[in-house]
Amino acid sequence: MSLPGRPPGEQIPLVDAARSAKGAPWIVNAALVSLRRDLLLAARRRSEVLTALFFFVVVVSLFPLAIGPEPALLRRIGPGALWVAALLATLLGLPRLFAADHADGTLEQMALSPQPFALQMAGKVAAHWLLCGLPLVLLAPLLGLQFGLDGDAQGVLMLSLLIGTPLLSLIGAIGAALTLGVRGGGVLLSLLVLPLYIPALVFGAGSVEAEAAGLGVRGHLSVLGAMLALAVFFAPWATTAAVRVALE
Amino acid sequence: MNPSAKAPWPCESLAAAGTRRSELTRIKRFRAPRQNDAVCHARRTPPSMFTATDLACSRGERRLFDRLNFTLGSGEWLHVKGENGCGKTTLLRTLIGLAPPDNGAIRWRGADIREHAEDYRRAFVYLGHQPGLKEDLTPLENLRLSLALDGFACNAATLLAALRRMGLQGREDLPVRHLSAGQKRRVLLARLLLRPAQLWLLDEPLNALDASAVALLGMLITDHLSAGGMAVLTSHQPLPLAPGREVVL
Amino acid sequence: MTMKPLNTFHFASPATFYPLAGRLQPLFALLALALAAAGLYVGFFVAPTDAQQGEGYRIIFVHVPTSWMAMFLYCVMAFWAAVGLVFNTRLASMMASAIAPTGAMFALLSLLTGSLWGKPMWGTWWVWDARLTSTLILLFLYLGFLALQAAVDDPRRADKAGAILALVGVVNVPIIYFSVKWWNTLHQGASVSITKSSSMAQTMLLAMLLMALAFWMYSIAVALARVRNIILEREAHTEWVQHAMA
Numbered sequence: 001m002s003l004p005g006r007p008p009g010e011q012i013p014l015v016d017a018a019r020s021a022k023g024a025p026w027i028v029n030a031a032l033v034s035l036r037r038d039l040l041l042a043a044r045r046r047s048e049v050l051t052a053l054f055f056f057v058v059v060v061s062l063f064p065l066a067i068g069p070e071p072a073l074l075r076r077i078g079p080g081a082l083w084v085a086a087l088l089a090t091l092l093g094l095p096r097l098f099a100a101d102h103a104d105g106t107l108e109q110m111a112l113s114p115q116p117f118a119l120q121m122a123g124k125v126a127a128h129w130l131l132c133g134l135p136l137v138l139l140a141p142l143l144g145l146q147f148g149l150d151g152d153a154q155g156v157l158m159l160s161l162l163i164g165t166p167l168l169s170l171i172g173a174i175g176a177a178l179t180l181g182v183r184g185g186g187v188l189l190s191l192l193v194l195p196l197y198i199p200a201l202v203f204g205a206g207s208v209e210a211e212a213a214g215l216g217v218r219g220h221l222s223v224l225g226a227m228l229a230l231a232v233f234f235a236p237w238a239t240t241a242a243v244r245v246a247l248e
Numbered sequence: 249m250n251p252s253a254k255a256p257w258p259c260e261s262l263a264a265a266g267t268r269r270s271e272l273t274r275i276k277r278f279r280a281p282r283q284n285d286a287v288c289h290a291r292r293t294p295p296s297m298f299t300a301t302d303l304a305c306s307r308g309e310r311r312l313f314d315r316l317n318f319t320l321g322s323g324e325w326l327h328v329k330g331e332n333g334c335g336k337t338t339l340l341r342t343l344i345g346l347a348p349p350d351n352g353a354i355r356w357r358g359a360d361i362r363e364h365a366e367d368y369r370r371a372f373v374y375l376g377h378q379p380g381l382k383e384d385l386t387p388l389e390n391l392r393l394s395l396a397l398d399g400f401a402c403n404a405a406t407l408l409a410a411l412r413r414m415g416l417q418g419r420e421d422l423p424v425r426h427l428s429a430g431q432k433r434r435v436l437l438a439r440l441l442l443r444p445a446q447l448w449l450l451d452e453p454l455n456a457l458d459a460s461a462v463a464l465l466g467m468l469i470t471d472h473l474s475a476g477g478m479a480v481l482t483s484h485q486p487l488p489l490a491p492g493r494e495v496v497l
Numbered sequence: 498m499t500m501k502p503l504n505t506f507h508f509a510s511p512a513t514f515y516p517l518a519g520r521l522q523p524l525f526a527l528l529a530l531a532l533a534a535a536g537l538y539v540g541f542f543v544a545p546t547d548a549q550q551g552e553g554y555r556i557i558f559v560h561v562p563t564s565w566m567a568m569f570l571y572c573v574m575a576f577w578a579a580v581g582l583v584f585n586t587r588l589a590s591m592m593a594s595a596i597a598p599t600g601a602m603f604a605l606l607s608l609l610t611g612s613l614w615g616k617p618m619w620g621t622w623w624v625w626d627a628r629l630t631s632t633l634i635l636l637f638l639y640l641g642f643l644a645l646q647a648a649v650d651d652p653r654r655a656d657k658a659g660a661i662l663a664l665v666g667v668v669n670v671p672i673i674y675f676s677v678k679w680w681n682t683l684h685q686g687a688s689v690s691i692t693k694s695s696s697m698a699q700t701m702l703l704a705m706l707l708m709a710l711a712f713w714m715y716s717i718a719v720a721l722a723r724v725r726n727i728i729l730e731r732e733a734h735t736e737w738v739q740h741a742m743a
Contacts, residue, residue, distance in 0.1 A: 033396045040393075044384035044423075105378025106394075112344060113398045114370035120397065174665055178658050182648045191644055192662060195637040196669050199676035206680060223679075227672065238665055245657040248347050308651065309734040348585070 030115035034123025035130075041100075042131050048096065049131050056089040056136055060143045071148050078147030079157055079208030085143075086136045086161060087168060087197055091190055093132040094172040097124060098180050098243065111247055118240045125173045125236070133165030149208075156211040156221075163221060164204040167228045170235035171196050177242035199227060297321055298447060298478055303352035305335065305342050312338055313497050316352070320447075325469070325479040325489065330497035336482040337377065339497065340451050343480060344374050356447075370399075372447035375436050377455075383425040387411055387435045390424060394439055402442060410438040414464070429456040437465060448472060448479040454487070462488055509586050511728045512737050522721040529714035536707030544700040553617050557701075560610035562709035563603045564632050568670070570600035570716060571635060574642075575667035578660035588724075590656035591731065593663065594646055595724035599716050601639035607632045627681040631674045638666045652731055 042049055063081040064074055101107035110120050140161050141154045149157065175193035179185040207220035303316040312335030320326055328336045341347040343354060345361050345368065354361045361368040381390050391407050411420050414434040416427075424432060433456050440448065448469070454462055466488030469479055473489075481487060508514045540558035547554045574596040581590030611629050612622050623629070642662055649655035732738045 029399070030397070033393070037393050037397070040389070041382060041384060103378075104382065105376060105380040106382060108346065108376065108378065109374075109380050109394060110397055111346065112369055112372075112374055114366050115397065115399050174661070178645060178662055179648070182645075183650075184648055188641075188644055188648055191637070192641040195634050195641065195673070196665065198634055199669070199672050202676040202680045223676075234668075238661055242658060242661050244346075245654055245661065248651075248654060248657075 030119035031123035034120040035127045038124055038127030052089050052093045052132050053135050055092055056085050059085040074147045078149050080205045083205040090168045094176045095186050097128050097176045102180055118236045121239045122236045125169050129166050129169040133169055137161045153208055153211050156217050157208045160204040160207045163224045164200050167200050167231050170231040173239045177239045180246035297357050299355045301353050304350045305338055320478045322476045323473050325492035327492050327494045328482040334497045337451055340449055373443045373445040374449045376451045379432055381424045386421050388420045410441050414438045430458055433457055446477050450481045454485050509588050511588050511732050515728050518721040518725050522718050525714045525718035529711050532707055532711035536704050536711050540704035544704055556610050556614045558704045558708050561705050562712050564607040565709055566712045567604035570596055575663040578663040582660040591724050591727045595720045597642050599719050604632055604636040627678045631677045634673050
């Protein structure tokens with residue numbers, strides 16, 4: 001269309017209703033755009049990402065301080081303590097998932113986009129995992145040393161966290177969407193989400209304990225993987241429904 | 249194409265929707281202009297592309313509006329008027345599909361917007377009260393992202409040209425945080441320019457705009473309408489446009 | 498409310514359901530009393546003394562039915578919440594909100610009676626057995642639902658948000674139960690099960706069933722009473738309520 005104040009001949013070329021600029025298939029385009037967007041935003045606010053990591057480190061250090069430095073005891077509680085700390089650190093980052101976008105109106109615009117909203121939400125959750133969950137996975141072995149976990153246990157711990165933290169992000173996103181803009185949101189979010197986290201905790205921490213006890217870990221990790229698969233398919237839909245309810 | 253001065257008799261869409269009302273009531277409704285009916289001119293309108301039938305909405309316990317009907321064709325715009333808190337924003341949010349109405353249907357090209365949501369969403373752009381911009385990103389990045397989220401690709405030259413036309417020359421690479429409120433609205437106007445849409449729904453678009461920006465917006469909307477587009481606007485202030493249809497809440 | 502040809506939605510309007518609930522409620526209350534009396538009689542006087550646990554085991558006639566009811570009511574609540582979400586009716590969501598406090602109460606009661614049983618039997622007030630732990634988690638789910646509904650101001654949004662939470666919860670309840678069972682068997686130290694019973698005499702089973710039915714009738718009666726209150730609160734601006742209250 002011609003612009004005001006310019007001779008009629010001069011036009012601004014309209015945008016092309018093109019497929020993604022990078023040629024990715026249409027179906028995941030929405031998720032990729034959303035993912036890149038959140039990563040870009042996090043890059044502009046690096047301190048927020050780092051505080052969640054520091055929280056993880058601090059909480060892990062609280063357990064030996066509370067229970068005592070006896071090595072055998074620490075080796076027993078190590079996996080559980082690390083898993084609980086990972087849970088709490090993920091919980092800390094959840095309100096930030098939607099709150100900022102909701103406050104400045106961009107979440108609304110995403111809901112009005114012709115692209116599938118569920119995919120956009122999936123992209124956001126993926127970004128949350130990359131920023132909150134993956135660093136925990138990478139940091140866990142270091143903290144596992146504080147508890148005297150041996151190599152095999154460390155490996156299983158990392159693997160269980162690798163499968164478990166996306167699960168935590170997915171379930172947590174539902175809670176974050178439900179408490180969007182609600183009074184007392186952060187604490188309410190914890191109350192809603194922690195009971196739903198318990199299966200992940202049981203199987204995640206249980207896998208490392210099974211490893212320490214010499215039992216097979218495949219059962220635990222398989223169940224964890226199954227829960228993750230279930231969550232990957234159903235959690236974005238629940239999150240989308242909850243966000244739409246919050247936007248009404 | 250633009251509606252001429254209002255003629256003093258109800259139009260066909262009112263007749264079609266309000267068959268249960270008697271002729272007398274219709275005339276009575278006109279005499280009391282603060283009713284919920286669309287007052288439009290009697291000239292035969294083109295096949296309607298955007299219609300609302302029997303819309304009703306409440307917020308909590310309060311009924312905001314009831315039996316609201318209007319029709320918009322190519323090149324027409326609707327001015328939603330009313331006092332503060334009477335439901336203008338709620339009406340707009342109902343029209344875009346975010347808030348489900350208590351009753352009634354909204355149709356885009358004959359199809360209910362709930363059933364053909366994707367087509368409808370591709371066809372409109374909405375600017376609400378909230379800025380809709382990320383403060384940490386530059387206007388250029390904001391535009392590119394919001395177009396990408398809507399599924400459109402755009403090259404940098406086009407984005408820059410649009411920003412320049414909106415008077416943001418030299419500020420394209422500044423985080424939006426550093427822009428004034430008026431400049432932030434200008435970024436949104438640039439988005440209006442770039443995003444291909446047949447229907448524009450703008451809630452208080454003149455907020456925070458200075459006189460030149462108001463004139464710019466007026467020209468944008470006029471161009472949009474003359475190219476066959478439609479618009480639904482709420483505004484307290486007088487809009488720099490030829491009069492359109494009106495709905496008073 | 499649109500009237501479907503079959504009139505299946507006739508009672509979906511709060512205005513028509515209100516008097517119906519008022520008429521049904523005393524009926525269910527009486528049934529509850531009768532069944533409770535029967536159940537308690539059978540439980541206390543007819544059922545034989547347990548070989549291992551003596552007379553103290555009789556609290557099982559309250560403990561087990563309450564945990565059944567807590568689980569059952571969560572599913573019922575999730576069902577009504579789903580109906581409210583899918584059909585966009587107010588009354589179904591009101592029903593779900595009415596059931597929630599009763600369900601939470603049963604979960605709490607189950608934990609308390611479990612505690613009371615545990616102390617004389619096993620010497621501790623709390624045992625981490627599978628049933629008690631899953632009932633604890635179920636109580637958390639109920640509390641989350643109640644807290645969410647209380648925190649959201651707009652009633653329709655509270656209905657829908659609660660419905661989503663209830664549905665997510667109901668999908669998770671079997672997962673949680675399974676995980677807790679696994680966790681319990683893994684950690685042999687606390688595997689003493691409070692509800693592991695050798696063999697149930699017929700009369701014991703009968704008493705438990707009677708009590709379960711009694712609690713069910715009670716829940717219906719209380720839910721009906723509560724939903725009447727919720728209807729009055731939420732529909733306070735309508736004519737029929739103002740007429741009824743006048």
